[in-house]
Amino acid sequence: MLVSDERYACRPGPGMSLRRLRLLTGGESHGPKLTAVLEGLPAGLGLDRGLIDDWLARRQHGFGRGGRQRIEHDVVAVSGGLRDGRTLGGPLVLELANLDWKSWAEVMDPWTTDAGLAADRAVTRPRPGHADFSGGAATDQLADMRNVLERASARETGARVMAGAVCAQLLARYGVGLRSAVLQLGPLVVAEGPPSWDGLAGVRSDSPLVTPHPDREEALVEAVRAARAAGDTLGGVVGAVVRGLPPGLGSHTHWDRKLDGRLVQALVSIHSVKAAAIGAGLEVAGRPGSEAHDPIRLVDGRLTRDSNRAGGLEGGVTNGEDLVVRAFLKPISTLRRGLPSVDLPTREPGATAWERSDVTAIGAAPVIVEAMLALVLADELLAKLGGDAIADTDAAWKALCSRLEPWWRPE
Numbered sequence: 286m287l288v289s290d291e292r293y294a295c296r297p298g299p300g301m302s303l304r305r306l307r308l309l310t311g312g313e314s315h316g317p318k319l320t321a322v323l324e325g326l327p328a329g330l331g332l333d334r335g336l337i338d339d340w341l342a343r344r345q346h347g348f349g350r351g352g353r354q355r356i357e358h359d360v361v362a363v364s365g366g367l368r369d370g371r372t373l374g375g376p377l378v379l380e381l382a383n384l385d386w387k388s389w390a391e392v393m394d395p396w397t398t399d400a401g402l403a404a405d406r407a408v409t410r411p412r413p414g415h416a417d418f419s420g421g422a423a424t425d426q427l428a429d430m431r432n433v434l435e436r437a438s439a440r441e442t443g444a445r446v447m448a449g450a451v452c453a454q455l456l457a458r459y460g461v462g463l464r465s466a467v468l469q470l471g472p473l474v475v476a477e478g479p480p481s482w483d484g485l486a487g488v489r490s491d492s493p494l495v496t497p498h499p500d501r502e503e504a505l506v507e508a509v510r511a512a513r514a515a516g517d518t519l520g521g522v523v524g525a526v527v528r529g530l531p532p533g534l535g536s537h538t539h540w541d542r543k544l545d546g547r548l549v550q551a552l553v554s555i556h557s558v559k560a561a562a563i564g565a566g567l568e569v570a571g572r573p574g575s576e577a578h579d580p581i582r583l584v585d586g587r588l589t590r591d592s593n594r595a596g597g598l599e600g601g602v603t604n605g606e607d608l609v610v611r612a613f614l615k616p617i618s619t620l621r622r623g624l625p626s627v628d629l630p631t632r633e634p635g636a637t638a639w640e641r642s643d644v645t646a647i648g649a650a651p652v653i654v655e656a657m658l659a660l661v662l663a664d665e666l667l668a669k670l671g672g673d674a675i676a677d678t679d680a681a682w683k684a685l686c687s688r689l690e691p692w693w694r695p696e
């Protein structure tokens with residue numbers, strides 16, 4: 286078996302959140318473009334541009350999105366690391382143009398802004414629920430918090446989705462698949478409890494709110510209309526399931542490498558996501574142990590479980606069952622009817638201003654959740670398998686499968 290590369294195995298230093306891959310995103314919401322630099326993929330991995338664009342289209346989707354989505358037509362442009370559809374081993378540089386840039390060019394110019402226009406669009410009343418005040422305090426940019434919100438904006442998730450779509454293609458090579466859907470919109474519950482692989486099968490690509498239950502669609506759309514009419518916003522819950530992961534990804538030995546912890550960090554890093562749960566993590570807290578775990582049986586020489594309350598992770602390591610997560614999103618922070626705030630230069634109270642905004646982003650969230658899962662799981666798989674060339678990674682995968690053969694085999 287090929288040994289994973291030492292230089293990737295443990296990269297110390299600030300910001301060590303991935304083990305083998307590195308992802309850096311750059312760009313502002315109304316700047317010229319967003320960029321994702323993904324480094325650490327083996328050379329020779331074939332990529333399908335159409336799949337990346339499909340994921341970008343899913344991120345623009347969802348009833349209740351604001352006018353920005355009518356301006357943008359997100360498609361990936363690659364400016365490094367790929368030739369003839371195959372990775373070259375260097376950083377993969379993925380770019381996403383902001384078509385709205387043309388309306389903001391003078392305000393967002395990297396060298397010289399138009400002072401009058403910039404003053405018109407200055408943000409001086411921090412919006413509750415946004416990074417305006419907190420990020421302005423951190424970076425000494427309270428005079429015009431546009432300097433904060435431009436980067437804090439969830440437009441950045443476009444860069445994550447491009448990288449995630451690439452990682453999902455690596456996972457698919459080894460038989461790992463992802464599914465996701467909206468389980469709850471505001472107070473309307475579409476599906477109770479943790480999702481299952483089969484339970485997420487019914488999501489149609491044109492579903493306005495990405496629900497696995499088309500009969501609930503109209504009620505969800507109505508709830509968004511009502512929130513919009515009231516000048517209000519909605520959050521919700523997204524569920525995702527990953528099938529095909531081998532047992533043994535993650536670590537039971539180090540707190541910062543336990544896969545449950547790494548996945549929750551990645552999910553909660555998504556804008557608006559305030560909590561994440563693995564399996565039936567929320568529900569089992571209130572149950573006796575006899576109803577909380579997944580008894581192990583041997584059937585036809587294979588380890589089998591009748592339930593998956595653990596959601597595919599035990600001790601911070603995958604156990605070969607489906608990986609099951611939920612992400613909980615707060616309602617969008619920009620309300621058309623405004624929220625009380627304070628104008629910082631005058632210290633006077635005043636309602637926040639409304640700028641074109643989503644009523645709910647819940648329809649976009651499933652693919653972003655998949656992107657963050659794919660990133661962390663591809664990283665974990667590559668940390669285990671190693672390989673500078675995809676043929677080496679394939680050979681390590683084969684060796685891993687034969688070691689696990691007595692207990693687990695790929696679908």
Ligand SMILES: Cc1cc2nc3c(=O)[nH]c(=O)nc-3n(C[C@H](O)[C@H](O)[C@H](O)COP(=O)(O)O)c2cc1C
Pocket residue numbers: 351414415416437438439440442555556557558615617618619641642643646649650653
């Ligand atoms: C896909 C997506 C789209 C979003 N669109 C908006 C929006 O249009 N208006 C808004 O106020 N917040 C929007 N948000 C939420 C904010 O980006 C987020 O609340 C803010 O950056 C503060 O971060 P936090 O909620 O993680 O604390 C969106 C979030 C996501 C995931």
